[in-house]
Each structure stands twice: as C-alpha cells, then as structure tokens.
Amino acid sequence: MLRQEFPRQIKTSPGGGMIPFPTRKLIGNHKPSSERNLVDITEITAKTALVRSKIPGVPFVINPYLGCGHGCRYCYAVFMRRYSRRHPQAPWGSFVEVKVNIAEVLRGELRRKKQRSQAFLSSVCDPYQPVELKYRLTRHCLELLKEYGWGISILTRSPLVCRDLDILTAAPEVSVGLSIPTDDDRVRKILEPQAPPIGARVAALRRLKEAGLAPWVFIAPMLPMNPARLHELLAPYVSRVMLDPLNYRGQVRALFKRQGWDYALTDAYAAATRASLEKLFGGQAD
Numbered sequence: 001m002l003r004q005e006f007p008r009q010i011k012t013s014p015g016g017g018m019i020p021f022p023t024r025k026l027i028g029n030h031k032p033s034s035e036r037n038l039v040d041i042t043e044i045t046a047k048t049a050l051v052r053s054k055i056p057g058v059p060f061v062i063n064p065y066l067g068c069g070h071g072c073r074y075c076y077a078v079f080m081r082r083y084s085r086r087h088p089q090a091p092w093g094s095f096v097e098v099k100v101n102i103a104e105v106l107r108g109e110l111r112r113k114k115q116r117s118q119a120f121l122s123s124v125c126d127p128y129q130p131v132e133l134k135y136r137l138t139r140h141c142l143e144l145l146k147e148y149g150w151g152i153s154i155l156t157r158s159p160l161v162c163r164d165l166d167i168l169t170a171a172p173e174v175s176v177g178l179s180i181p182t183d184d185d186r187v188r189k190i191l192e193p194q195a196p197p198i199g200a201r202v203a204a205l206r207r208l209k210e211a212g213l214a215p216w217v218f219i220a221p222m223l224p225m226n227p228a229r230l231h232e233l234l235a236p237y238v239s240r241v242m243l244d245p246l247n248y249r250g251q252v253r254a255l256f257k258r259q260g261w262d263y264a265l266t267d268a269y270a271a272a273t274r275a276s277l278e279k280l281f282g283g284q285a286d
Contacts, residue, residue: 118151220244
C-alpha cells in the first residue's frame with residue numbers, strides 16, 4: 001500500500017527565515033529521498049478572503065497562501081510574485097506567505113453575505129501544500145464554509161486533502177479534483193519537483209471515492225505521458241476529467257529541450273494527446 005509521508009512540523013522564525021522542507025517521500029517500493037529544499041515561510045495578514053472570480057462557474061475563490069511550495073516549473077501563478085513585498089523576484093516555489101488571519105476574515109465576510117454561494121480553493125496556490133500541515137488554514141476555511149452552508153470546490157495536487165474528509169463528506173455541496181498531468185513520475189520529478197508523487201495522488205482518488213465523493217481529475221497541462229496508462233490509472237476512480245494544454249511553453253522551453261521533450265511543446269502533440277484522452281475517457285472528458 002502506498003502512503004505519503006509529510007514533514008510533521010514546519011518552524012518559522014520571526015520575520016521569516018529559510019525553512020528546510022523534507023521532500024515528500026513515497027513509501028512502498030520506492031526508496032525515501034534525502035533531498036532537502038529551502039522555502040522561505042513568512043506570516044502575513046489578509047484584508048479579504050473571498051475574491052470574486054473570473055473563472056466560469058466559480059463565483060468566489062479563496063487563496064490561503066501567497067506562493068506555493070510545490071514549485072511546478074510551468075506554473076502560471078508566477079505572476080503572483082508582484083503582490084509580494086518580500087519575494088517579488090524570488091524563484092517560484094522558494095517562498096510561501098501565510099495569510100494567518102484568513103479564517104477570521106472569512107467568517108466576517110460569510111456573516112455579511114445575504115446569499116449562500118460557492119467558493120473554490122484555490123486559484124493561485126495549492127490549498128494543501130506542505131505548510132498547510134502546520135497552519136491548517138484550508139481546513140479552517142472549509143469548516144466555516146460548511147457552517148454557513150456554502151458550496152465547496154477544491155483542486156489540489158496533494159493527498160493531504162483526505163485529512164479533511166470529515167468536513168467534505170458532511171458539507172452540502174462538494175467537488176474535489178486532483179491535478180494529475182502525466183502518468184510518469186520521472187516527468188513529475190523534473191516539472192513538479194516538490195509536488196506529491198503520481199501514485200500518492202491516485203491513492204487519494206481511491207480514498208475520496210471510497211468515502212462517497214465523486215472525485216475528478218484535471219489533466220493539465222498535458223505533459224509528456226502515455227495516455228493509455230494514465231487512463232488505466234484514473235478510470236476506476238474518477239467521475240470526469242478536464243483537459244488543458246501547456247499554455248506557457250516559453251517558461252519551460254529550455255527545460256523541455258534538455259530532456260528531449262521538444263515534441264511536447266507543439267500544437268500537434270497537444271491535439272493528438274487530447275484526442276487520445278477523449279477517446280479513452282469518452283463522455284467523462286471535458
């Protein structure tokens with residue numbers, strides 16, 4: 001059985017500091033990694049929690065963190081550095097700013113809302129990145145959304161979402177998605193170096209389904225993959241999949257070329273991979 005091991009505690013120093021994050025380790029047939037990465041953790045305060053969304057079908061978003069410890073090389077959210085006072089030029093994945101008061105702010109906003117709605121966690125960070133283990137901001141936000149009867153939508157790369165099954169199975173309206181853009185963990189290690197392994201995400205899908213939820217998967221961006229094998233991994237557990245190509249190719253062009261993945265930067269690859277996945281998943285694919 002596969003399980004994911006996370007660091008038990010993340011210490012922050014006053015005013016921030018370089019914090020070692022043990023790389024997540026897949027326990028099973030894999031040897032634990034001794035690799036360590038430094039992430040600068042800073043505590044900040046938020047003025048707002050619920051942000052009006054421009055994403056179709058998503059009224060509000062909540063981002064408990066600025067920055068993301070997963071450090072995905074292709075991430076579109078690198079533009080969020082411009083909103084950071086401490087890390088405007090820092091490499092993406094090297095810092096996380098923790099909105100320590102976001103649950104308090106959210107409670108006030110929910111109390112003032114006249115109508116119930118739905119909130120998405122999260123649009124420019126992963127709500128279950130490693131710092132969530134200590135700060136539990138995502139969990140506190142979910143507790144409040146459930147208390148006020150709001151719909152909950154989640155997208156994450158982390159099996160840590162299963163920690164909150166007690167809330168998710170009791171909330172009135174819940175959607176949980178996992179981002180799984182490839183079947184190949186060797187690709188994941190290069191492009192999503194601090195994100196949980198593919199096997200751990202698939203195991204989370206199984207747990208979510210066994211708990212009575214209908215998890216879905218965001219296959220995006222479509223990285224180098226074997227579509228048939230990805231379908232084999234996901235099909236037993238997902239209600240649907242959403243597909244999206246690699247949109248910010250310039251951001252990873254040199255890295256892809258060094259790996260011999262030039263083909264995956266082309267429109268032809270995106271179209272062929274989408275066609276294969278749509279054929280495999282049938283009506284489950286969007």
